[in-house]
Amino acid sequence: MASTSHHATENHTGVKLPVLEREKLILSGRSYHWITERICGVLENRQPLLWWLLFIPSALIAMIGVGGGLTYLVSTGVGVWGMSNRVFWGFDITNFVFWIGIGHAGTLISAVLFLTRQNWRTSINRAAEAMTIFAVMCAGIFPAFHVGRVWFAWFLAPVPNANEIWQNFKSPLLWDVFAVSTYFTISLIFWYLGMVPDLATIRDRCKPGLRKVLYGIFALGWRGGNRQWSHYEMAYLLLAALSTPLVLSVHSVVSFDFATSVVPGWHTTIFPPYFVAGAIFGGFAMVLTIMVPARFIYGLHDVITMKHIDNMAKIILLTGTIVGYAYLMELFVAFYSGAIYEMDAFKFRIAGPYWWAYAAMMSLNVLSPQVFWFKACRENLWVIMVVAMCVNVGMWYERFVIICTTLARMFLPGDWKTYSPSGVELMTFVGTIGLFLALFLMFLRFLPCINIAEVKWTLLESDPHFDDYEEHPDHGVVKEAAYQKELVSTK
């Protein structure tokens, strides 16, 4: 692990200033060719045994859970899910919000960290974007099927039905349709365009044959000329600039489904920022959950360094604390507003029959990440994996608490009912976990899981002025990596 060291340097006035040298993003002084070999090797070599051990069960769970569960649902009727007259949004919308939230870290890493010049994103952004795509695919299943007769899902599209009645454009549910489908489309474009130069790398390494033709088609004939790179980088910047407000809007719109209602426990203005923070929180936990094992399986330690993991742990700590603040603020507003229904909803959440879900949410989401205040915990991969798993589970419980405890007790005591999921519902949810993992493992198998071009760009010698610094060392300046000179030169 690279250490942070202080240098005493001299500037032009002769005053010695300590300058912090940043940790390197790629360790062991790896060459461009090494990076290409190692990352392409992941998909060119035979997959390790562990890959098969993970892939086969995931694919089976996906087939049985999603394939079987949905077939049974469609052939029998939506009544096989545990939804009732009162809790008409049960497990399914919990799962939808959960999966959509997972996706957000992918866009955040790609777009927000790109705009803020956080170059450590380069090692993890590809996998995180893939995670976004697959998570949104899992998410889409639930709202589509919970409507009951899924073959009428086209009612959501802006075309009139047989009575020439149009969709209600003032409804948050329709906003949701637009937001989620736009989000999926833009994420897919962002992911694919970001992959084009790397697909060309793989194409150029393939022996002539079907593989070369297929990678060649998807690489679009990319040649890496600067006249292409120039437009390409502008496109990437534009997509990042478009995705940043988009990612904030998507989860805000998801939260409007709740917040624009008058239901106690949902009708809160804190929902949009709280949902966004929670989404980033849960998403980063999922990135760690899948990247730490992938790094181990494929020996990517020099590309995904402990520094990357440390940064992600810090983001989890920050967003987890924001989420904790939101939980307490919700509670405070319920108390301070004097709205008895609101306060009652919270009393029910904390001390009612769903107290275990609330306790799980609080302890897993708010307390567990607090260990990341300690450096030793951020450096221990076991601790990191345990916390990431806690957050994954905790964030699912958060959505469950919001949706189910609220619907189980609305205004009229005559309506009160508890909710428990049916076997088919559980099976479908577990199935989407299998689907997500299977898709991600397929991604590792067939596509470059790390952004080859951008990782090369973070190397010291990628700076076009690197040779000048080498030949004429200026003792007043501490050597910094290419990605940092950009920032230095703007002052």
Next chain:
Amino acid sequence: MSTTRKRVYGYLAEFKSASALYKGAEKIRDAGFKKWDCYSPYPIHGLDGAMGMKRSILPWFVFFGGMTGTATAFALAYTTQVVIYPTVVQSKPTNVFTVPAFFPIMFELTILFSGFTVLFGLLALMQLPRFNHPLFASRQFHRATDDGFFIAIEARDPKFSADGTRDLLASIGGANIELVEEEDA
């Protein structure tokens, strides 16, 4: 009967590092060449200036693409909700003053149309997709997506000459200079 006539695409020269490529690009720019390009495995920042290139015009496309999206969403929402079939839900009116309720969809379609403009505008500007290129016939060009830095000067450049261009590339530090020919039936 088949005779294969070869047409010269241009010269391809390898440079040893990003710095060498950068300096070479400045010299070729100053020599007045137009039809040439630098090839690298990653984007080299600052090379646009060294090559004398203008900033990409993609943002203009995207601006108008995005505006089209905004207008489309407004037209869709207004026409359907106010003109064709005013839906009154929970006694909320539908008229032009309810436009804030359309903002989320207007926002989303702005982004969606902009995103598509980025994709198709980029492909148009890069003149892609194309599935073959004379440079792919080169024996060393595959390294441009791995660890090679190249400059290719095309034969259709008015300043191109068989010997002069070769000497220029050699004089600015180009190695493995190769005459790339495309097959022309």
